[in-house]
Amino acid sequence: MEKYLEIVEEILSWKKISRLPSIREMAKKMNCSPGTVIRAYKELENRHRAYTLPQSGTYLIEVVAESEENTVKIDFLSASLEPSLRPMKVFEHCLMQAIQTEHYDYTLPEGLDTLRSVLAKHFEKRFVYCKPEDILITSGAQQGLYLIAQMIQREYGNGLYVEQPTYGGFIRVVESLNMEAAMFERSFDGIDFKALEKLLEEKSIKWLYTVPNYHNPLGTDLTKKDKLKLLELAVKHDFYIIEDDYLGDLNLNLRLETLHYLDISNRVIYVTSFSKTFLPGIRVGALVAPKPFIEKLKILKKSMDINTCTLSQKGLEKYLQADIYHKHIKKVRAAMQKKLKSVEIYRRPFESAGVNLFVPDAGLFIWMIFDRRIHIKELIKDLAKKGIAVMDGDVFYYRESKASHALRVSLSNVDEDKIHQGMQGILEVIKWQKSVKFVEKGRREE
Numbered sequence: 001m002e003k004y005l006e007i008v009e010e011i012l013s014w015k016k017i018s019r020l021p022s023i024r025e026m027a028k029k030m031n032c033s034p035g036t037v038i039r040a041y042k043e044l045e046n047r048h049r050a051y052t053l054p055q056s057g058t059y060l061i062e063v064v065a066e067s068e069e070n071t072v073k074i075d076f077l078s079a080s081l082e083p084s085l086r087p088m089k090v091f092e093h094c095l096m097q098a099i100q101t102e103h104y105d106y107t108l109p110e111g112l113d114t115l116r117s118v119l120a121k122h123f124e125k126r127f128v129y130c131k132p133e134d135i136l137i138t139s140g141a142q143q144g145l146y147l148i149a150q151m152i153q154r155e156y157g158n159g160l161y162v163e164q165p166t167y168g169g170f171i172r173v174v175e176s177l178n179m180e181a182a183m184f185e186r187s188f189d190g191i192d193f194k195a196l197e198k199l200l201e202e203k204s205i206k207w208l209y210t211v212p213n214y215h216n217p218l219g220t221d222l223t224k225k226d227k228l229k230l231l232e233l234a235v236k237h238d239f240y241i242i243e244d245d246y247l248g249d250l251n252l253n254l255r256l257e258t259l260h261y262l263d264i265s266n267r268v269i270y271v272t273s274f275s276k277t278f279l280p281g282i283r284v285g286a287l288v289a290p291k292p293f294i295e296k297l298k299i300l301k302k303s304m305d306i307n308t309c310t311l312s313q314k315g316l317e318k319y320l321q322a323d324i325y326h327k328h329i330k331k332v333r334a335a336m337q338k339k340l341k342s343v344e345i346y347r348r349p350f351e352s353a354g355v356n357l358f359v360p361d362a363g364l365f366i367w368m369i370f371d372r373r374i375h376i377k378e379l380i381k382d383l384a385k386k387g388i389a390v391m392d393g394d395v396f397y398y399r400e401s402k403a404s405h406a407l408r409v410s411l412s413n414v415d416e417d418k419i420h421q422g423m424q425g426i427l428e429v430i431k432w433q434k435s436v437k438f439v440e441k442g443r444r445e446e
């Protein structure tokens, strides 16, 4: 090993040291020339393990070991990509470029102009046509949804319709703002339009929230006919639609229409995320809306966090510009389809255990509906003891008002081995639960 690398290793093995010895002291200690020590200190800086302050010295950056307390072995809960699919290495280069061009200043609440231009082009590939000025960059889609809900509450009072089940994060926003919402049914057959139209006659409406494609949690898409019907109702009853297209990039060039694409009456606010197909930690999302809404949302955004982190924005911009994104998405889509296919073999065994599996051919989630003999809350606890984390279907309902008797299983953050282990684990726990008799809800007699 070269001498300078020996010095690096030596320093990294030291405990509890902050300021490194001076070049001269270190050269004496290691029996080498000052030039070799300088090279070693530079190497530490290149590895981001040290920094030098002029006229002061070189300091080590402490690395705190990650806690290993996590007992979840099979994560069917998280919707983030599994580590092997996260494009971290390439994104690191993009961030380095971002660091060189960004100057860590505040920016406009609507986001960097350059990113908005890149996004306007990018969205064309999803058949979402807009101009940069129609876009507001948000700190994740979640913030976009929160800002819209805040705007609705201020400007319109209530008058919000929400499909259910639906994304729990939006339902929690509505609950936390204490908004009254009228709920309408979304099922595997789409929207129950008869019931929705009846509701529309009874209750005033100004806004409606839906996840038309790759529904969270059901995994289904609305048909084109249903999308057009929804837009027709929006015109007839004079309301706006919040379209949550959180997995929009799974749809690049695939032609699963968005409501935004089909809309010819400016009735849609389009909200989207990069978390599920890219990196959730960068917290960059976006919304596309007619100008008057963008102006209102900009003011709310500014009062909330001034602007979304400029480094993250610039990093994403570089990544999208480098055109690697397309390849990355192709890889993610293929991996997800393979995972969804891999659970097909469990359909029968689950059916025999009284569970219906709903497996879409694209997206992240499968939905399991259980027969009434299975006590879901107990099942979740028993699965947790085995290290299997799943999502209770009740969280996808307003004020958790409905016993869904269902679980959402996300295949995003697990590889195929884990999927098999997890599915078998769930089957075992169901069978075990069925072998014990329930005396009353939640209490069992072994």
Ligand SMILES: Cc1ncc(COP(=O)(O)O)c(C=O)c1O
Binding pocket: 079, 139, 140, 141, 142, 143, 167, 169, 211, 216, 244, 246, 272, 273, 274, 275, 280, 284, 285
């Ligand atoms: C349907 C849906 N919308 C929005 C979000 C929020 O995404 P983001 O991480 O961009 O805030 C999620 C995250 O799980 C989601 O599932």
